[in-house]
Amino acid sequence: MPTLKRSAPTRLLLGLYRTMLRIRRVEERLSALFADGTIPGFIHLSIGQESVPAAITHHLTNSDTVAITHRGHGQALAKGINLDAFLAEMMGRASGICQGRGGSMHIADSSVGMLGANGIVAGGIPIAVGSALAHQLDGQGNIAVPYFGDGAIAEGVFHESLNIASLWNLPCLFVCENNGWGEFSKTDDQFSGSLKKLAATYDMDYQFIDALDVAKLSNLAGRMIKAVRKTSRPAILECKVTRHHGHYEGDPQKYRPEEELNQLGGQDPVSHAYDKLITAGIPVSELTELDRQIQAEIDASVAQAMAADHPQFDQAAAGVYA
Amino acid sequence: MNNPQISEETETLRFGQALNRALGDAMRADDRVFLMGEDIALAGGPFGVTRKLLDEFGQRRVRDYPIAEASMVNLAVGAALGGYKPVVEIMFMDFCTLAMDALVNQAAKAHFMFGEQGPVPLVLRTPHGGGLNAGPQHSQCLEAWFAHIPGLIVVCPSNAADAYGLLRAAIDNPNPVVFVENKRLYSAKSEFPANPQPIEIGKARTARSGSDLTIVTYGNTVHLAEQVAKQRADQNIDIEIIDLRSLQPWDETAVLTSLSKTHRLIVLHEATEAFGIGAEIAARMADIGFDELDAPIIRVGAPFMPVPYSVALEAEFGPNAEQLNTAIDRLLL
Numbered sequence: 001m002p003t004l005k006r007s008a009p010t011r012l013l014l015g016l017y018r019t020m021l022r023i024r025r026v027e028e029r030l031s032a033l034f035a036d037g038t039i040p041g042f043i044h045l046s047i048g049q050e051s052v053p054a055a056i057t058h059h060l061t062n063s064d065t066v067a068i069t070h071r072g073h074g075q076a077l078a079k080g081i082n083l084d085a086f087l088a089e090m091m092g093r094a095s096g097i098c099q100g101r102g103g104s105m106h107i108a109d110s111s112v113g114m115l116g117a118n119g120i121v122a123g124g125i126p127i128a129v130g131s132a133l134a135h136q137l138d139g140q141g142n143i144a145v146p147y148f149g150d151g152a153i154a155e156g157v158f159h160e161s162l163n164i165a166s167l168w169n170l171p172c173l174f175v176c177e178n179n180g181w182g183e184f185s186k187t188d189d190q191f192s193g194s195l196k197k198l199a200a201t202y203d204m205d206y207q208f209i210d211a212l213d214v215a216k217l218s219n220l221a222g223r224m225i226k227a228v229r230k231t232s233r234p235a236i237l238e239c240k241v242t243r244h245h246g247h248y249e250g251d252p253q254k255y256r257p258e259e260e261l262n263q264l265g266g267q268d269p270v271s272h273a274y275d276k277l278i279t280a281g282i283p284v285s286e287l288t289e290l291d292r293q294i295q296a297e298i299d300a301s302v303a304q305a306m307a308a309d310h311p312q313f314d315q316a317a318a319g320v321y322a
Numbered sequence: 323m324n325n326p327q328i329s330e331e332t333e334t335l336r337f338g339q340a341l342n343r344a345l346g347d348a349m350r351a352d353d354r355v356f357l358m359g360e361d362i363a364l365a366g367g368p369f370g371v372t373r374k375l376l377d378e379f380g381q382r383r384v385r386d387y388p389i390a391e392a393s394m395v396n397l398a399v400g401a402a403l404g405g406y407k408p409v410v411e412i413m414f415m416d417f418c419t420l421a422m423d424a425l426v427n428q429a430a431k432a433h434f435m436f437g438e439q440g441p442v443p444l445v446l447r448t449p450h451g452g453g454l455n456a457g458p459q460h461s462q463c464l465e466a467w468f469a470h471i472p473g474l475i476v477v478c479p480s481n482a483a484d485a486y487g488l489l490r491a492a493i494d495n496p497n498p499v500v501f502v503e504n505k506r507l508y509s510a511k512s513e514f515p516a517n518p519q520p521i522e523i524g525k526a527r528t529a530r531s532g533s534d535l536t537i538v539t540y541g542n543t544v545h546l547a548e549q550v551a552k553q554r555a556d557q558n559i560d561i562e563i564i565d566l567r568s569l570q571p572w573d574e575t576a577v578l579t580s581l582s583k584t585h586r587l588i589v590l591h592e593a594t595e596a597f598g599i600g601a602e603i604a605a606r607m608a609d610i611g612f613d614e615l616d617a618p619i620i621r622v623g624a625p626f627m628p629v630p631y632s633v634a635l636e637a638e639f640g641p642n643a644e645q646l647n648t649a650i651d652r653l654l655l
Contacts, residue, residue: 065404098437108436115403116436120427126393127428130400137356137382137406144400157423160393167388320472322433322441322496 009215010280012058016214017273017287019054022294023074024270026083029298030073030090030104034249038306039090043104046074048244051211051269052177053078055218056145056237059225065113065131066145067124070105071177071243072117075147080112083301093308100311101319115144122148122155125174129161132170136232143171143228151182154191159198165234166202172234173225177211179243184255195238205235212240212272242267335514337507340482341371341447343518344489345409349379352407355493356383358394359411359447368413369449369508391417395424395446399432399498402444407493414460415450415502418468429498430473441496445489449505450478451542451592452629452636461629463593468500469570469602476570477523478502480544481512484567487521494520502569504542504592526573528580532562535586535653538577538603540566543590543641550646559654569599577603578611585616586653590646595623620649 006014027047033039046053049071057078060066068075076086081097089096089107096102097109108116115131118124128146135142152158153176165172182190199206207224211217217239224235244264246253253261265271277287335343349355356379357363357372363386366373376384387394391412398408412418418425425446432442452461469476475497479485485503492499529544530551537547544565551561564580566572581587587607589600600621607619622641630636 067400096437098435098439101437102435106431106435108432108439110403110436110439115400116432118428120423123396123423123428126396126424127400127403129393130397130402131404132400133397134401134404134406137401138404157392157396160388160390161396163388164390164393164397316434319438320434321475322438322443 010277010282012218013215013273013277013280014282016051016054016058016218017270017277018290019057019078020050020214020270020273021291023050023053023077025291025294025298026077027073029302031245031249033090033302040092041103043090043249044071044247045245045249046071048264048268049177049179049211049241050074051214051217052175052239052241053147055214055221056175058218059222060113060145061142062112063140063142064145065115065128065135065142066147067115067128067131068117068147069124069149069152070117070119070121071149072107072147073104076107076109076114076117079109079114081107081109081114083297084304085109087301088305088308091305091308092310093305094311095305095308099316099319101316122152122158124148125152126157126161129165129170129172132165132172133168135171136168141229143173143225145173145175147175147177149182150176150178150180150187151190153195162198162202162204162234166204169232170234171228171232173228174234174236176236176238177241178238179241181243181247181256183247195236199236204233206238208238208240210240212267212269214269214273215276244268332513332515334511335482337482337485337503337510337512338369338371340486340514341489341503342373342375344486345372346375346378348490348493349375349383354405355407355409356385357409357411358385358387358398360387360389360413362386362411367411369505371447371508372411391420392424395421396428398444398446399424399428399442402442403432403440407443409445409447409493412446412448415448415464416459416462418446418448418464425468425474425498425500426471430471433497434473442498443496445492445499445501447501447503449503449508451504451506452639453506455631455633455636457631458628463591463624465500465502465569466593466598469599473498474570475499475523475568476502477568478504478541479567480507480529480541480565482514483512483518484521484527486514486518488523488567490520491523495523502541506542521567524568524571524573526576527565527567528562528576529565530561530563532560532584534560534584535588535650536562536564536577536580536584537588537590538564538566538580539590540569541592543592546641546643546646547590550643550650554650559650561650572603574606574610577607581607581611582614585614587615587619588622588646588649588653589619590622590641592641593623594626595621596626598623617653620652622646622649
């Protein structure tokens with residue numbers, strides 16, 4: 001294998017591609033499992049947005065914390081949540097990471113610094129800032145990352161969070177996945193300001209990037225995370241992404257222009273990275289094998305989840321208080 | 323058996339001073355305890371509860387927070403998940419409305435919905451109650467809202483010794499605790515033990531022993547009940563008073579035991595009577611204590627209207643001795 005001849009950027013891209021592809025394949029499977037009724041409730045897929053968590057998490061350790069959103073499967077998987085426990089949770093099983101009590105919108109794994117997904121839009125942002133406060137008190141150089149969508153930026157707690165993070169110099173990177181749609185409505189119809197101006201108001205660094213190119217995004221995220229760690233000044237990173245599926249799985253998306261839906265294929269960070277890897281000389285067969293390995297891992301995790309026990313009611317009822 | 327901890331070596335202390343002492347002792351005992359609130363550091367708190375704590379513990383642990391309740395309580399959730407024990411102050415209980423998501427959807431749920439991965443040991447201190455002519459948005463008693471939420475603990479002391487002991491227990495507790503302080507009590511002096519200890523949450527206190535009827539109450543109305551009970555003793559009416567101290571969980575056993583002794587029950591509170599703490603207690607006792615009841619259970623609480631501003635209106639708003647006496651008469655005469 002020509003591994004030794006590969007450049008550092010190519011090796012980096014291959015790693016990011018693997019993270020993105022794994023998220024993509026897991027979410028495709030979730031889509032199918034939701035459609036056939038194996039997964040109940042609501043799920044919100046991040047297909048098309050995988051580059052953001054892949055790039056951000058590349059620069060985080062398990063001691064750094066993230067608060068994730070309702071569209072947070074990719075954010076969870078990139079942070080390192082155990083796939084068996086993740087899929088079992090999606091199916092509401094006892095072996096789920098949250099013992100089947102949370103599901104897709106309320107998934108957490110404290111062992112890898114994942115504070116929790118949130119069913120409340122913007123709900124996780126101030127909690128992550130509180131985690132940043134804990135990091136500051138700890139003095140170990142860890143940081144917190146609140147992920148949020150453009151739909152969260154009209155929420156009051158987001159603005160309060162920016163203020164207190166700046167006022168107290170909290171080590172916090174605010175990461176916005178801006179897909180242009182706050183649920184079923186255009187971002188432009190919901191928010192009159194801009195994150196850039198807000199960052200200026202609160203004296204924070206602000207960067208905008210099209211997240212189609214995961215390698216460029218990773219470079220930028222790496223620089224910003226390093227700066228947050230070093231200076232303990234909060235910053236905002238706004239990533240332009242494309243939501244390929246509906247707000248929720250099953251959403252007919254009648255509110256979305258057909259023209260936009262037809263162009264989604266050109267806005268795919270996974271295929272963008274694939275093309276760059278091929279151009280860099282990575283053999284198709286290697287990428288096919290990578291995909292096969294990921295699918296095999298998912299097959300095994302799905303099988304164990306489907307075989308897992310349902311949770312006991314008495315045990316859940318005993319878990320209301322610590 | 324008023325309070326077993328009060329020995330001969332007692333002093334008297336103001337309710338607010340007892341809270342101040344509890345905060346200071348808790349911070350000395352555990353480095354992870356820190357305070358956040360509006361005007362609590364430099365100014366020592368609007369009611370003086372955090373006075374001088376900034377001097378001893380510094381800005382790192384005694385933090386003035388902007389007027390932004392929603393993020394403040396959420397930050398406390400995040401810090402608690404990070405291993406700290408934040409104690410936040412909401413200046414008036416009415417302002418808890420701004421922090422409802424943090425309390426109800428985040429703090430109360432995290433332990434359960436994340437499958438018991440970690441507790442949320444935060445305390446939210448807040449003053450409730452009228453009597454200061456502070457009007458509709460600075461006088462409410464909203465404790466029943468929080469008692470209705472699985473995952474929250476709600477505590478409401480009536481005297482200095484309990485204020486200290488329950489606040490220490492609240493800070494030690496791994497769950498989110500809403501700690502309610504009646505603002506008319508802050509300057510009230512009462513006995514205080516020489517060596518105060520945490521008081522177990524969920525245990526009521528018999529504030530007065532009696533045999534004719536039971537008044538179950540908490541917070542400032544314990545004193546109203548005591549005052550009325552003293553007056554009625556002259557008429558040979560012997561009233562037992564149960565001071566709940568904790569509202570969620572509440573001491574069902576203590577209330578049932580008292581009811582089994584007196585067979586008559588009044589539930590008294592300053593909060594709105596409708597859909598309140600009293601409704602829950604009355605419903606439970608009508609269920610598990612039905613055979614013990616010699617009369618209907620009566621609730622005495624605030625009328626179904628906002629707390630009015632005017633001195634004349636607020637005096638009538640109650641609850642007052644006249645309303646409580648009317649209820650007693652209904653049960654005994």
